[in-house]
Amino acid sequence: MRNQNQPIAVEGYPFVGLFAFVTLVVALLDWSLITVLCLAVTLFSVYFFRNPDRTVPQGEGLVVAPADGKVVFADIVREERYCKDEVLKISIFMSLLDVHVNRVPCSGKVVDQFYNKGQFFNASLDKASLENEQAGMLVETTSGRKVVVVQIAGLIARRIVTYPVIGDVLECGQRFGLIRFGSRLDVYLPKDTVSELRIGDVCVGGETVIGQLQ
Structure with missing residues (x-):
């Protein structure tokens, strides 16, 4: 079943990829302020789709x-x-x-x-x-x-x-x-x-x- 081991949920890949691409483009254009904003959005998308491991408690019922x-x-x-x-x-x-x-x-x-x-x-x-x-x-x-x-x-x-x-x-x-x-x-x-x-x-x-x- 999907997303059992990935650190980032696969549903987030398109968002992270898109925002990272836009960040790269504006960075190459040397638009400093927009680059910072785009980088922040990229990092937030990574944070939002994070998929941490959890310790599941054991016990009947x-x-x-x-x-x-x-x-x-x-x-x-x-x-x-x-x-x-x-x-x-x-x-x-x-x-x-x-x-x-x-x-x-x-x-x-x-x-x-x-x-x-x-x-x-x-x-x-x-x-x-x-x-x-x-x-x-x-x-x-x-x-x-x-x-x-x-x-x-x-x-x-x-x-x-x-x-x-x-x-x-x-x-x-x-x-x-x-x-x-x-x-x-x-x-x-x-x-x-x-x-x-x-x-x-x-x-x-x-x-x-x-x-x-x-």
């Missing part, structure tokens, strides 16, 4: 954060697409400065997926979960627990990338996709999941434990 960022929602809601029951919903907002490569929250098999073309509201708003462009997948653990993870485009995000397909078996903390330029991840867990997360907590994708399945 652990659920890890699918993304870097701040918790903007953590409460019981009703999930109608798959669970048709009350579940624990945890939402993590990624700013432009966070790592945007997404991680699998728990080990299991992808049993279903969906994609909805929608709006581009600020991803930190609750209505983004319902109205924004989004792609989700249903992961079923070996013990039969269902976990739904949804990638949601943000205000200026314009592309959601998801690598797995139905039938793939995923490992907890494995890279599974990304969203370009500011976005949000929603995770729907069984209601009895033990979690101590609160709104405002900061998560590290693939490392921060956000819950434990019972």
Whole structure:
């Protein structure tokens, strides 16, 4: 699966290459100020698409954060697409400065997926979960627990990338996709999941434990 070992996500190569080329051209033209600005944009694109390794915690039933960022929602809601029951919903907002490569929250098999073309509201708003462009997948653990993870485009995000397909078996903390330029991840867990997360907590994708399945 893509982006498992690359230090920069492959989706960033075209951006880094383009900005680097423009920087080189304006440098050859001796446009000093523009060269500095273009170099800054090039370096930021490298930073934005960084793909660092993470140490995934080990333990039965652990659920890890699918993304870097701040918790903007953590409460019981009703999930109608798959669970048709009350579940624990945890939402993590990624700013432009966070790592945007997404991680699998728990080990299991992808049993279903969906994609909805929608709006581009600020991803930190609750209505983004319902109205924004989004792609989700249903992961079923070996013990039969269902976990739904949804990638949601943000205000200026314009592309959601998801690598797995139905039938793939995923490992907890494995890279599974990304969203370009500011976005949000929603995770729907069984209601009895033990979690101590609160709104405002900061998560590290693939490392921060956000819950434990019972």
